[in-house]
Amino acid sequence: MxxxxxxxxxxxxxxxxxxxxxxxxxxxxxxxxxxxxxxxxxxxxxxxxxxxxxxxxxxxxxxxxxxxxxxxxxxxxxxxxxxxxxxxxxxxxxxxxxxxxxxxxxxxxxxxxxxxxxxxxxxxxxxxxxxxxxxxxxxxxxxxxxxxxxxxxxxxxxxxxxxxxxxxxxxxxxxxxxxxxxxxxxxxxxDYLGIVLMALFLGCLEYTLEEGPRWDWLGDRTILTTAWISGLAGIGFLWRSLTYKNPVVDLRALKDINFALGCFFSFVVGIGIFATIYLTPLFLGQVRGFSALQIGLAIFSTGLFQVLSIPFYAYLANRVDLRWLLMFGLALFALSMWNFAPITHDWGGAELLFPQALRGMAQQFAVAPTVTLTLGGLPPARLKLASGLFNLMRNLGGAIGIAACATILNDRTNLHFLRLAEHLNIRNESMAAFLNEATTHAVTMNNEISDGNAAALKQLWALTMREAHTLTYADAFLAIFVCFVIAVPMVVLMRKVAPPSAPSADAH
Incomplete structure (x- = not known):
């Protein structure tokens, strides 16, 4: 122990x-x-x-x-x-x-x-x-x-x-x-050639996913180059791993239905964990203007509720089919994302508490049974090579999830801003009242009407952009929600893993 x-x-x-x-x-x-x-x-x-x-x-x-x-x-x-x-x-x-x-x-x-x-x-x-x-x-x-x-x-x-x-x-x-x-x-x-191909494939893929949202994806020459290298190296790596006698990664383990589905669930959970870790602090810093410590305190509840759920999971895992616990965890994760979606510009730690509590419990009930169902049915001789692939899928899901969310934030913000701006016209009485009040306040402070008008318009632009950002975060959480909705019914395809017999001393 x-x-x-x-x-x-x-x-x-x-x-x-x-x-x-x-x-x-x-x-x-x-x-x-x-x-x-x-x-x-x-x-x-x-x-x-x-x-x-x-x-x-x-x-x-x-x-x-x-x-x-x-x-x-x-x-x-x-x-x-x-x-x-x-x-x-x-x-x-x-x-x-x-x-x-x-x-x-x-x-x-x-x-x-x-x-x-x-x-x-x-x-x-x-x-x-x-x-x-x-x-x-x-x-x-x-x-x-x-x-x-x-x-x-x-x-x-x-x-x-x-x-x-x-x-x-x-x-x-x-x-x-x-x-x-x-x-x-x-x-x-x-298989040294396989190692080189895998390093090129994964390294360039990670670079493309990390830098793509910031540099307009394939519109940037460097991103286009790394995407091509990753794609070609990935094809070569798949061919090499499936044809070489002793590959460094056991892709043949994917023939096992539990392992293949487990890798898929690990991928989806990786999207959920890492994308929400990316989105929540970014929202609190960008929209609320929180400091690093304030952000940490606001999102602390996720970890707290996950720790509290560990004994409940351990109790149920020995009494309930793990597939049901996995389905519950994935569904709870989806529910958590659904509860993130109504996010507004004034959300802080208190408003985030409930969806983050759901996410904390969901992480425990989604990850732990996946480990047992995915790796528990493999022969001990294949366990080491297959475990690397299983863990890779979680990190790869996180990388793709973060890249997708960053792209949503980049693209959807402008769309929401333009839609909001369509309603900001002379017929909007609330906008007119806001501009009059903001202009009067600015004139009182600066004694210049032209400066007052500019300051009022700048304030209106900032408020509109803030709301556009907030709506975009809601879109990103809903996209993650869809991933888990797709994953939940697929749990029924997994087979139950029988209690394994004791392995030999060198089985690991």
Whole structure:
């Protein structure tokens, strides 16, 4: 149990660092004298590196063993966290964040597979509930913890907080985790071409998804180039993985209906988790003008309700068919998004409490049963390679969800602004009264009628744009709602996973 807990600590800090900088990018950019276009790469570099290494982690664990790969990853993650905290310019920060994401990403899938090596029966269900909770809780809490640290200390401590748990994991895992042995002979027949194709495919895809909304997608030459590289490399990677004898990613596992559907549900849940983590802080900062700490406090309820739901899930998971719990979790997520949709410009922590409480419970009931239903039915020999693909789908769903929501925010804001502006004409008595009052106030302050008229029109434009932004956020939440509505009825296609027999010592 202590061995598993030490690995969970490593997974948690790796997942936490995905979003811990999201509410503090402005502070990091200011501290490193970098513009917004450069600062966004503090998060993008981490995501690109992480999404490349996650599917590789299964093969690497077979080569080095779970024990030593996890320990080496934790040591490297700790060292690069220190380097991020002492970064001297934006270029060094981006390089260190990429290394941090690569080293941290390899820890995540290994925790999912160790559940099936350490635990049996009801203990396995409880352990799956814990890692499912941590997998969705860590990125959810990221903006809250990051905002609090930045407001009370400095952005440097966003990275320094990893040092103590990172050192602990580096020491504890080699001493406690002994479930398999390294097999260095796998390096001889490794599919290095497949690794290169996969890195190009995922790296360029992540870059395209992250930067596309900001640079008009295929209208930008760089985005067009990376999209083509990703598409061609992706086709080559699929061909190579399905024809090579020992591929680095086990795509053949998708023949298993539970695994294929589980990857799909992981993808959809990734959209829900990461897209809402992206939208909610952005709304609170852009529309409400909240500080990093205020944003963190306003969205804290999601994590709180998820933690509170863990014991309820653990109790039900041993008594109710996991497929029903999964269906409930996906439906609850859809209900949460539906309750986000009536959002108005004055929503804060109080108004967000109920939909975020639903989302917190939904994350627990959607992620945990997916882990057991997807991975629990696979033969132990295929578990490592398949786990990387399963975890990749969650992160890929998040990347695509964020890109889609960013595109909605860019495109729909102008549409809503023009629709609202159509009603702002001389026949609108409310608008005329507002302009008269705003002009009078401005004239009183400046004693210039022309300045008063300009100030009133500027204020009207700002209010109209604020409402257009708010309506666009509602559109984005409804788009996520549709994804979950599609996913819910597909749960019935999954088959029930029987309690597995005990694996051998090297089965993991």
């Amino acid at each position: 202590f061995a598993f807990a030490s690995m969970c600590v490593g997974m948690f800090i790796a997942l936490l660092d995905i979003q811990i900088v999201s509410a503090s990018l402005r502070d990091i950019g200011g501290g490193l004298s970098a513009g917004a276009d450069e600062t966004v790469w503090v998060q993008t570099a981490y995501l690109i590196a992480e999404i490349i290494v996650i599917p590789l982690s299964g093969w690497l664990a077979r080569v080095m063993s779970t024990r030593w790969l996890f320990a080496a990853s934790a040591a490297g993650f700790t060292a690069t966290s220190l380097l991020c905290g002492i970064a001297w310019n934006i270029q060094s920060m981006i390089a260190f964040r990429a290394a941090q994401g690569f080293l941290g990403g390899s820890m995540i899938p290994m925790v999912f597979t160790t559940v099936f090596a350490f635990f049996q029966g009801r203990q396995r269900v409880a352990a799956a509930a814990i890692i499912g909770g941590l997998a969705s809780l860590a990125p959810t809490l990221g903006p809250t913890i990051g905002g609090w640290i930045t407001d009370n200390f400095s952005w440097h401590w966003l990275f320094f907080i990893n040092l103590v748990p990172g050192i602990f994991v580096t020491i504890a895992v080699p001493a406690l985790v002994k479930i398999d042995e390294p097999d260095w002979s796998l390096l001889k027949g490794a």
